[in-house]
Amino acid sequence: MSVRITEIEEPNSEVLRLGLDAPLQLESGASIAPLQIAYQTYGTLNAAKSNAILICHALTGDQHVANEHPVTGKSGWWISMVGPGKPIDTARFFVICSNVIGGCMGSTGPASLRPESGEPYGTEFPVLTIGDMVRAQARLIDHLGIETLLAVVGGSMGGMQVLAWASLFPKRVFAAMPIASAAKHSAQNIAFHEVGRQAVMADPEWRRGRYRIEGTRPVKGLSVARMAAHITYLSEVALQRKFGRNFQDRDAPTFSFDADFQVESYLRHQGISFVERFDANSYLYLTRAMDYFDLAADNGGSLAAAFKGSATRFCLVSFTSDWLFPTSDSRQIVHALNAAGASVSFVEIESDKGHDAFLLEEPNLFATARGFLDAAARARGIAEGKV
Amino acid sequence: MSVRITEIEEPNSEVLRLGLDAPLQLESGASIAPLQIAYQTYGTLNAAKSNAILICHALTGDQHVANEHPVTGKSGWWISMVGPGKPIDTARFFVICSNVIGGCMGSTGPASLRPESGEPYGTEFPVLTIGDMVRAQARLIDHLGIETLLAVVGGSMGGMQVLAWASLFPKRVFAAMPIASAAKHSAQNIAFHEVGRQAVMADPEWRRGRYRIEGTRPVKGLSVARMAAHITYLSEVALQRKFGRNFQDRDAPTFSFDADFQVESYLRHQGISFVERFDANSYLYLTRAMDYFDLAADNGGSLAAAFKGSATRFCLVSFTSDWLFPTSDSRQIVHALNAAGASVSFVEIESDKGHDAFLLEEPNLFATARGFLDAAARARGIAEGKV
Numbered sequence: 001m002s003v004r005i006t007e008i009e010e011p012n013s014e015v016l017r018l019g020l021d022a023p024l025q026l027e028s029g030a031s032i033a034p035l036q037i038a039y040q041t042y043g044t045l046n047a048a049k050s051n052a053i054l055i056c057h058a059l060t061g062d063q064h065v066a067n068e069h070p071v072t073g074k075s076g077w078w079i080s081m082v083g084p085g086k087p088i089d090t091a092r093f094f095v096i097c098s099n100v101i102g103g104c105m106g107s108t109g110p111a112s113l114r115p116e117s118g119e120p121y122g123t124e125f126p127v128l129t130i131g132d133m134v135r136a137q138a139r140l141i142d143h144l145g146i147e148t149l150l151a152v153v154g155g156s157m158g159g160m161q162v163l164a165w166a167s168l169f170p171k172r173v174f175a176a177m178p179i180a181s182a183a184k185h186s187a188q189n190i191a192f193h194e195v196g197r198q199a200v201m202a203d204p205e206w207r208r209g210r211y212r213i214e215g216t217r218p219v220k221g222l223s224v225a226r227m228a229a230h231i232t233y234l235s236e237v238a239l240q241r242k243f244g245r246n247f248q249d250r251d252a253p254t255f256s257f258d259a260d261f262q263v264e265s266y267l268r269h270q271g272i273s274f275v276e277r278f279d280a281n282s283y284l285y286l287t288r289a290m291d292y293f294d295l296a297a298d299n300g301g302s303l304a305a306a307f308k309g310s311a312t313r314f315c316l317v318s319f320t321s322d323w324l325f326p327t328s329d330s331r332q333i334v335h336a337l338n339a340a341g342a343s344v345s346f347v348e349i350e351s352d353k354g355h356d357a358f359l360l361e362e363p364n365l366f367a368t369a370r371g372f373l374d375a376a377a378r379a380r381g382i383a384e385g386k387v
Numbered sequence: 388m389s390v391r392i393t394e395i396e397e398p399n400s401e402v403l404r405l406g407l408d409a410p411l412q413l414e415s416g417a418s419i420a421p422l423q424i425a426y427q428t429y430g431t432l433n434a435a436k437s438n439a440i441l442i443c444h445a446l447t448g449d450q451h452v453a454n455e456h457p458v459t460g461k462s463g464w465w466i467s468m469v470g471p472g473k474p475i476d477t478a479r480f481f482v483i484c485s486n487v488i489g490g491c492m493g494s495t496g497p498a499s500l501r502p503e504s505g506e507p508y509g510t511e512f513p514v515l516t517i518g519d520m521v522r523a524q525a526r527l528i529d530h531l532g533i534e535t536l537l538a539v540v541g542g543s544m545g546g547m548q549v550l551a552w553a554s555l556f557p558k559r560v561f562a563a564m565p566i567a568s569a570a571k572h573s574a575q576n577i578a579f580h581e582v583g584r585q586a587v588m589a590d591p592e593w594r595r596g597r598y599r600i601e602g603t604r605p606v607k608g609l610s611v612a613r614m615a616a617h618i619t620y621l622s623e624v625a626l627q628r629k630f631g632r633n634f635q636d637r638d639a640p641t642f643s644f645d646a647d648f649q650v651e652s653y654l655r656h657q658g659i660s661f662v663e664r665f666d667a668n669s670y671l672y673l674t675r676a677m678d679y680f681d682l683a684a685d686n687g688g689s690l691a692a693a694f695k696g697s698a699t700r701f702c703l704v705s706f707t708s709d710w711l712f713p714t715s716d717s718r719q720i721v722h723a724l725n726a727a728g729a730s731v732s733f734v735e736i737e738s739d740k741g742h743d744a745f746l747l748e749e750p751n752l753f754a755t756a757r758g759f760l761d762a763a764a765r766a767r768g769i770a771e772g773k774v
Contacts, residue, residue, distance in 0.1 A: 028642035127642035187626040187650045188618065194651040195614045197644060198658070202607035204591055220589035228582045228615050231575065236710075239574040245681060253679055255415035255514035257584060257671060261678065263574045264581040271585070284644060291648065292640055294632060323623075323710075 011106025012070035013038040013063055016143050024136055030126035037140050038106025039063050039098035043090035051382050052146045055097040056154030056161035059286050062105040063097045071277045080361055087369040101136045102128045102286050104279035111279045123209030128285055130293045134164040148172050151376055155179035155358035160293050167306040175376035179317040180358045182329035183303050184294040192232055193287040196225030200280050209281050222280045223271030230270045235321035235354030303336035314344040315372040319357040398493025399457035400425040400450055403530050411523055417513035424527050425493025426450050426485035430477035438769050439533045442484040443541030443548035446673050449492040450484045458664045467748055474756040485527050487520045489673050491666035498666045510596030517680045521551040535559050538763055542566035542745035547680050554693040562763035566704040567745045569716035570690050571681040579619055580674040583612030587667050596668050609667045610658030617657045622708035622741030690723035701731040702759040706744040
């Protein structure tokens with residue numbers, strides 16, 4: 001537990017600290033001050049400050065895109081995509097990723113200490129929106145002295161942030177790449193999130209969100225939440241191919257409630273390892289922000305209005321077997337962008353790996369990202385192979 | 388709670404009691420004695436005893452097919468299908484439905500009292516299979532003096548029992564109608580069940596299954612399990628149409644963890660009402676039995692071998708939007724039946740209501756059932772409109 005708390009207060013990342021004099025106004029009407037934003041950067045910002053790419057992470061991701069993770073010791077979550085010579089080429093681009101506010105890797109969230117009491121916020125932390133996350137990131141981009149990002153890129157909840165960036169700050173986003181995402185969270189997705197939240201809140205160790213104060217940890221509830229969510233990240237085909245009905249370390253059923261099947265053992269492991277690196281209240285806040293996301297509703301009921309007059313160039317990506325954020329969700333955004341007269345390309349990638357595909361070795365995703373970012377860089381006058 | 392216990396020990400149903408001298412041998416090697424089977428019947432058995440239809444219920448169903456439920460006070464779960472003049476016509480057929488063993492509505496299950504100790508079995512109850520449920524039902528059919536059932540009909544876990552009946556007792560099944568079912572449980576379905584079980588077992592009130600002895604009730608865990616499962620019973624389209632992103636009794640988000648969205652409120656209600664009528668340990672045992680179901684594995688790896696030489700006439704039904712037991716599962720059974728040279732018809736019904744469709748007003752399902760049972764009755768010499 002000590003490692004987790006260290007990451008919350010004094011993370012192994014750069015931090016931007018905004019004081020009481022610079023509160024972040026939230027859509028709910030509340031505000032947060034002071035505010036800490038933890039972030040990683042890769043590569044070098046050029047003199048024109050024109051080669052910055054902001055990566056927005058997904059629900060359970062963080063700023064550790066392409067470096068060893070300080071808690072798990074594992075590679076960054078997008079190491080296949082981001083690095084020197086990789087599709088998001090850090091030899092050429094200055095890549096930034098910040099932990100979202102509400103998270104638990106060093107940006108201010110429900111586990112952070114309140115300035116007034118010195119106690120963790122818990123559920124006294126204000127409920128956030130995707131737009132709030134993006135406004136916090138904009139503070140960081142200001143701080144880095146960048147006016148316009150070459151690109152904003154992200155998958156899933158990260159894709160929602162990409163869309164919110166393009167809608168809220170169109171002039172600051174030269175190119176936008178939302179992957180496996182949606183302009184609004186579906187009823188089914190809200191339903192799965194609600195199950196996860198109820199699992200956390202059903203755990204008596206949750207203590208109405210005051211577990212850090214009371215010295216408990218709702219690990220069982222959070223683990224169940226993660227298990228349920230994890231199923232939705234995979235496709236039926238992927239589960240079948242990976243596990244089928246194979247037994248785990250045995251030849252026959254044990255006629256018990258042990259993890260007889262490999263898929264059970266795998267899911268239990270996913271649950272257990274997740275709770276070592278994630279804060280239960282953060283899980284509540286971030287799923288809630290996703291549920292609330294509805295870019296059309298924010299724009300008088302018209303998704304096209306969210307992008308009216310946009311000069312940003314968009315590239316959308318979906319995966320055929322993604323049932324959490326199906327292709328129809330991306331297509332809806334493409335239609336709205338077309339109606340708004342925006343520049344948009346759209347690639348549906350054949351994959352049987354489900355929603356998770358955006359995190360995996362997908363050559364077509366890599367080629368799409370490389371081509372799109374290369375074209376954006378050329379359009380912005382950034383020479384090939386140069387910073 | 389008193390009502391539930393009454394239903395377990397002295398249900399509002401007919402019961403067959405088998406003594407210590409007639410133990411039920413289980414596939415695990417264990418046995419159960421004494422054994423109680425609670426059942427309902429509708430209509431009249433004819434003199435030839437040729438008009439009996441056995442209905443097998445699904446995971447959370449019970450024997451109360453077409454009468455008021457003694458716990459909830461609601462109509463039976465298949466009141467639209469079963470009754471005088473209905474597709475399963477009780478003016479013509481003698482309809483039987485028994486609570487599965489492992490259940491909690493009067494058939495012996497984990498909440499039943501052990502004869503030795505007078506205490507509930509809890510997790511000392513032996514783990515069951517679908518085949519075990521069917522062998523128990525065969526005892527009831529023996530007791531009723533019926534040699535060959537006109538038909539065995541059921542959906543979901545009920546469909547698994549239909550398949551097991553046809554495989555284990557081919558001569559006792561004149562016609563078989565498995566609806567929205569599968570010959571084996573998929574990796575994804577095992578995964579969802581495992582999440583449900585972990586939710587129950589994570590609840591400290593579960594007390595390692597000894598909650599009835601210790602006077603607690605794992606209602607939160609069971610409620611979360613039900614919520615997760617319930618999502619899988621519906622289609623994305625049905626959720627979208629029914630709830631979309633509509634708010635519940637409000638016009639705007641509350642920026643809280645209240646059930647802002649109708650779909651959240653609906654799911655919470657599903658969870659809360661379920662725990663009033665279902666035993667948590669029964670939920671563990673019945674989901675486990677479904678996970679273990681693999682009729683091909685039971686027959687040397689060949690599903691066709693399960694039906695070799697069968698004279699039973701089969702009618703399979705699937706629904707287009709059912710993603711829990713998709714059409715491909717039914718098609719696999721049809722292929723095996725064809726390979727076994729069995730008589731089989733197969734109807735895929737266009738419906739956007741998901742797995743739940745088999746419980747709902749689906750005119751095509753009603754027409755299919757009526758037509759199939761009518762043809763079976765005629766083939767067995769049961770005159771139209773006569774008992």
